[in-house]
Amino acid sequence: MQTFLHRKFKLNFNRLINSNHLLIAISGGQDSICLIKLLNDYLQRKSIKKIEAIYIDHQWKKDSQQHAKHLINIMKNSLIPLTIYQIKDTVFSEAEARQLRYKILVKHARIKKYNTIITGHNQNDCIETLINNLLRGTSLNGITNLTSKKQICNKILLVRPLINFTRPEITWFCRQFCLPIWSDKTNYNHNVTRNKLRNELIPYLENQFNPNLQYNLCKFLELCQDDNEYIKENTIKLYIKSRHRYLISLNLNLLKKQHVILQRRVLQLFFHYNFNQNISNKILKTIIMLENHNNFNKYTIFANNLIIEYTDGWIYTNFSYKYQNNK
Incomplete structure (x- = not known):
């Protein structure tokens, strides 16, 4: 039986995925089971050369083995086909666990030569991420991080074909097809921030302020994503124009003619691309102040094991001597 979610999934798949080598990251929850069902139904009509599901078990829960057997x-x-990774090392935070999962996914994809990783993130995950990042204090880039398509490393694309599926739609789909859903008790652990957002804060805001909260926030996210993509495109153009032809260096005289947002984005791109470093806002403000101050011809900043030298309108950057010796 074909449902409206089958049609929505088909449109998303054809729009987002242009590959025959797919790695499916699953968690065992209803989102993953829904994704597997939709993929199975779709693959009966479409030829995929290579596909595999991967489950990463942190072994936090007492019933972890039963959960794995269920999958x-x-x-x-x-x-x-399914591959299961079991992690024995203790991970102390949700952020560390997420980072470790993505490292395993990317490593597995590289070894098995998959160029597309698919996850079951849905529309509600976007809303929770938006609110969570706003509470932490973030930028436009931060609140639009959970997109339908993202290049996570060289030749590997992360795709979320359920990104416009709501959680009630997924629940309905699983019940419609009597899919065996594993009830995860950790989803009700309110020591986890995301669970408090999902089970307490969002329902409270919907009941007390706006029943259309999630719909309106999704529209807000769409507008933010469009704005962010425009800024990204102009950032890349300005970075290419202002970087040195041969050295790891950036022309700040060109940057200072642009808006401060573009200046900051280009500097972030410069340090991330060349050194895989996220420089603090304090250091970025210092560099921007130097480029707009006529009394400084030379200046040196030490940050994140980097030596950042400002000389006559250019910044030259390298790893510090101590960091190089440690390596």
Whole structure:
């Protein structure tokens, strides 16, 4: 039986995915089970050369082994083979766990030569990420981080084909097809910030302020994503124009003619691209102040194991001697 979610998924898949080598990251929750069902139904009509599902078990829960067996049983009836990674090292935070999962996913994708990783993130995940990042204090780039398509490293694309599916739609789909959903008790642990947002804050805001809260926030996110993409495009153009032809250096005389937002974005791109470093706003403000101050011809800044030298309108950057010796 074909539902409206099958049609929505088909449109998303054809729009977002242009690959025959797919790695599916699953968690075992209803989003993952819904994704697997939709993929199985779609793959019966479309030829995919290579596809695999991957589950990463942190072994935090007492029933972790039972959960893994549950997934194995589900995938036996699927067209998609399953690989399970079990992590024995303790991970102390949600952010560290997420970072570790992505490292494993990318490494596995590189070894098996997958160029597209698919996850089951949905519209509600976008809303929760938006609110969570706003509470922490973030930028336009931060609140639009959970997009439908993202290049996470060289030749590997991260795609979220359920990004415009709401959680109630996914719940309805799983019930419609009697899909075996594993109830994860950790989703009700309110020591986890995301669970408090999902189970307490968002329902409270909907009940007390606006029942259309999530719909309106999604529209807000769409506008922010358009704005952010425009800024990104202009950032890349300005970075290419202002970088040195041969040295790891940036022409600040060209940057200072642009808006401060573009100046900051170009500097962030410069340090991330050349040194894989996220420089603090304090250091960025110092550099921007130098480029707009006529009394400074030379200046040296030490930050993140980097030596940043400002000389006659250019910044030259390298790793510090101590960092190089440690390597």
